[in-house]
Amino acid sequence: MSEVQTEATTEKRPKKPRIPRQSMPEQSPEERIHNFNEVPFGYTEELAKLEASRCIQCKKPMCIDGCPVEIDIPAFVQLVVEGDYAAAARKIKETNALPAICGRVCPQEEQCEVVCVLAKKREPVAIGRLERFVADWEREHGLVEAPKRPAATGHRVAVIGAGPAGLTVAGEMAKYGHEVAILEALHEPGGVLTYGIPEFRLPKEIVRKEIDYLKSLGVTIECNVVVGKLVTVDELFAEGYEAIFIGTGAGAPWFEHLEGENLSGVLSANEFLTRSNLMKAFDPEHADTPILPAKKVAVLGAGNTAMDAARTGVRLGAGEVSIVYRRSRTEMPARIEEIHHAEEEGVKLELLTKPIRYLGDERGRVKQMECIRMELGEPDDSGRRRPVPVDGSEFLMDVDCVIVAFGTNANPVLGQSTPNLELNRWGYIKADEENGQTSIPGVYAGGDIVTGAATVILAMGAGRKAAKAMHEYLMSLGGEGSQPASGE
Amino acid sequence: MFPVRRKTQLSEDVFDFDIEAPRIAKKRQPGQFVIVRVAEGCERTPLTIADADAERGTIRLVVQRVGTSTRKLCDLSEGEAIRDVVGPLGKPTHIENWGHCVCIGGGVGIAPIYPITRAAKEAGNRITSILGARTQDLLILVDQMAELSDEAIVITDDGSSGKQGLVTDALRELVGRGEEIDMVICIGPTVMMKFVALLTKELNLPTLVSLNPIMIDGTGMCGGCRVQVGSETKFTCVDGPEFDGHLVDFDDLMKRQRVYFGQEQESLKHYHEKCKLGA
Numbered sequence: 094m095s096e097v098q099t100e101a102t103t104e105k106r107p108k109k110p111r112i113p114r115q116s117m118p119e120q121s122p123e124e125r126i127h128n129f130n131e132v133p134f135g136y137t138e139e140l141a142k143l144e145a146s147r148c149i150q151c152k153k154p155m156c157i158d159g160c161p162v163e164i165d166i167p168a169f170v171q172l173v174v175e176g177d178y179a180a181a182a183r184k185i186k187e188t189n190a191l192p193a194i195c196g197r198v199c200p201q202e203e204q205c206e207v208v209c210v211l212a213k214k215r216e217p218v219a220i221g222r223l224e225r226f227v228a229d230w231e232r233e234h235g236l237v238e239a240p241k242r243p244a245a246t247g248h249r250v251a252v253i254g255a256g257p258a259g260l261t262v263a264g265e266m267a268k269y270g271h272e273v274a275i276l277e278a279l280h281e282p283g284g285v286l287t288y289g290i291p292e293f294r295l296p297k298e299i300v301r302k303e304i305d306y307l308k309s310l311g312v313t314i315e316c317n318v319v320v321g322k323l324v325t326v327d328e329l330f331a332e333g334y335e336a337i338f339i340g341t342g343a344g345a346p347w348f349e350h351l352e353g354e355n356l357s358g359v360l361s362a363n364e365f366l367t368r369s370n371l372m373k374a375f376d377p378e379h380a381d382t383p384i385l386p387a388k389k390v391a392v393l394g395a396g397n398t399a400m401d402a403a404r405t406g407v408r409l410g411a412g413e414v415s416i417v418y419r420r421s422r423t424e425m426p427a428r429i430e431e432i433h434h435a436e437e438e439g440v441k442l443e444l445l446t447k448p449i450r451y452l453g454d455e456r457g458r459v460k461q462m463e464c465i466r467m468e469l470g471e472p473d474d475s476g477r478r479r480p481v482p483v484d485g486s487e488f489l490m491d492v493d494c495v496i497v498a499f500g501t502n503a504n505p506v507l508g509q510s511t512p513n514l515e516l517n518r519w520g521y522i523k524a525d526e527e528n529g530q531t532s533i534p535g536v537y538a539g540g541d542i543v544t545g546a547a548t549v550i551l552a553m554g555a556g557r558k559a560a561k562a563m564h565e566y567l568m569s570l571g572g573e574g575s576q577p578a579s580g581e
Numbered sequence: 582m583f584p585v586r587r588k589t590q591l592s593e594d595v596f597d598f599d600i601e602a603p604r605i606a607k608k609r610q611p612g613q614f615v616i617v618r619v620a621e622g623c624e625r626t627p628l629t630i631a632d633a634d635a636e637r638g639t640i641r642l643v644v645q646r647v648g649t650s651t652r653k654l655c656d657l658s659e660g661e662a663i664r665d666v667v668g669p670l671g672k673p674t675h676i677e678n679w680g681h682c683v684c685i686g687g688g689v690g691i692a693p694i695y696p697i698t699r700a701a702k703e704a705g706n707r708i709t710s711i712l713g714a715r716t717q718d719l720l721i722l723v724d725q726m727a728e729l730s731d732e733a734i735v736i737t738d739d740g741s742s743g744k745q746g747l748v749t750d751a752l753r754e755l756v757g758r759g760e761e762i763d764m765v766i767c768i769g770p771t772v773m774m775k776f777v778a779l780l781t782k783e784l785n786l787p788t789l790v791s792l793n794p795i796m797i798d799g800t801g802m803c804g805g806c807r808v809q810v811g812s813e814t815k816f817t818c819v820d821g822p823e824f825d826g827h828l829v830d831f832d833d834l835m836k837r838q839r840v841y842f843g844q845e846q847e848s849l850k851h852y853h854e855k856c857k858l859g860a
């Protein structure tokens with residue numbers, strides 16, 4: 094374990110001794126590259142109290158608005174100061190059923206923490222770390238308890254996809270008293286929390302426990318159900334579900350269609366991570382699913398998924414792992430913390446570099462990647478400076494595995510089987526930004542299948558809004574429910 | 582859980598199962614497949630649905646023992662259960678009344694060609710089936726295929742059953758005797774499909790093949806099953822599994838299918854050792 098470090102703030106003449114923002118103790122890079130255990134250990138009670146005491150309890154707290162699920166942050170932080178962690182956990186769970194997950198994977202630095210008043214002059218309160226501490230404390234002390242169930246409304250809701258959006262909708266709808274069934278295509282619930290985010294960043298035991306909490310609210314989860322194949326949206330209505338939420342994610346990998354892309358050893362980040370996370374290929378003693386024993390890995394792209402893939406590659410024993418990205422460090426979309434962790438673990442950054450084609454050996458395995466160097470030109474539509482190839486800068490990079498982490502497309506399966514469901518030109522579902530309403534009455538959608546690839550918490554935020562609208566919709570149907578609504 | 586209702590051994594390494602999966606049995610159409618995960622720790626294995634009985638609520642799967650997970654599947658007895666079965670996946674076969682349809686099945690590929698042959702028959706086609714294998718022991722469902730066919734030709738590499746030769750020889754002979762052929766559907770080992778497609782391209786016969794690449798989720802999420810079809814990269818799980826045989830890059834597919842061969846052998850060795858210890 095490394096020493097507890099403090100992120101020092103330098104101020105010339107402090108009026109009173111200031112407590113610096115507290116770091117979490119974590120596994121050292123040398124140690125953690127050999128295991129899949131979680132990297133940070135989390136706050137101790139002392140550290141949590143100290144950090145919580147930094148909150149000045151603003152009269153008009155900005156942090157709540159910064160949170161996509163509007164957690165009453167000052168209130169839970171105050172409960173941490175008072176040492177009433179169980180109450181703090183209950184406070185968070187009023188609006189967020191998955192706090193141990195959010196405390197780990199939310200980009201707080203661009204949500205609640207960026208608007209923290211302290212951030213103007215010093216460093217913001219470490220809200221994410223406190224959320225994580227509270228959720229872990231509650232779970233580790235066996236105090237997770239289901240809130241009282243409200244009277245059943247008699248209304249039935251189907252949720253398609255057990256990822257962050259679907260789980261949130263399910264939790265909210267159960268709290269309103271509706272009967273909720275989640276239908277999940279894979280053999281385990283969790284969506285990207287299970288197949289995508291690695292164990293060392295989000296232990297699957299924690300995902301399972303948070304899902305157990307939802308089940309304790311009365312939510313049922315049926316795995317191995319591909320909606321669009323085994324059952325259609327119209328058939329769900331016919332089965333008596335009165336409102337349906339679609340949270341199927343943006344699960345189709347994006348390829349650039351470069352020469353040699355179908356060589357063995359060139360694979361999507363989705364495939365690589367699914368093999369390692371969902372299928373547990375990192376543990377060959379207990380899992381049959383193989384993963385390539387690569388020595389020189391290039392990961393294409395610079396988002397959080399790219400960092401996850403690179404760090405997984407390191408742990409699987411690749412001696413050399415590089416992130417290949419066509420823009421510069423400033424434009425990298427991954428969280429700074431993830432980039433920092435990756436670099437600590439020896440991941441190299443090949444910036445301003447773009448692959449052109451892949452070269453293989455006689456067995457059809459990738460052995461080299463031809464790249465070209467880039468330079469930044471004028472800003473493009475996204476406001477980022479457009480990368481432009483540098484003539485004559487082509488070079489070959491030796492690789493035996495290339496992980497494509499450029500992003501994802503909309504998955505076509507559900508759209509193809511639901512003719513009335515309006516999609517945009519990229520295949521994502523058209524849904525009202527405020528309430529998730531789609532072109533079919535009673536059908537709502539949210540998360541990546543609406544917005545394209547985004548974050549866990551934004552999907553959860555969309556789920557919360559949709560749940561509120563779905564509740565109002567169900568109540569407007571009147572009666573005791575069980576009126577089969579039309580799928581038209 | 583999905584209980585095994587019936588299990589029959591068809592040849593040394595090929596087993597025939599009825600699996601209780603009522604909703605899939607009701608929904609599936611010819612050409613579609615399921616993904617099974619036998620138990621915790623097992624791979625997700627794609628298997629074409631050979632048949633289904635909607636009333637009994639069962640689907641029929643014909644499984645060849647190849648790697649560790651298929652071996653574990655074949656070790657299940659009646660009454661035991663598969664942990665996960667998901668489907669029906671993939672697009673159903675596009676069936677119409679083409680006229681004369683030649684259905685070619687190779688080895689364990691005869692199982693998935695069976696429901697397609699029946700659908701083609703029901704659509705009004707005249708059916709000639711060509712059933713091939715290395716040797717007699719590896720031929721399956723011959724009687725059932727013969728029942729559906731106006732003519733059934735059996736051919737083995739070693740001549741132990743039917744004629745001696747390859748399925749392409751039988752197809753050539755059909756054409757040689759002046760048969761008009763309107764559609765060829767071929768399912769079998771990739772190398773067999775490759776040579777059938779080469780021949781039918783030469784003969785200008787439209788040809789459908791069903792591919793069996795490496796696959797994980799089966800819902801378009803991982804892209805492991807991508808295959809070159811003409812100028813496009815297709816995902817077998819959601820765009821297929823059937824494609825125009827004249828457009829598929831079979832050499833590319835075969836290389837991709839072999840990528841984990843070494844690790845599969847290693848895994849199988851461990852499994853055999855464990856079984857010996859347990860015995």
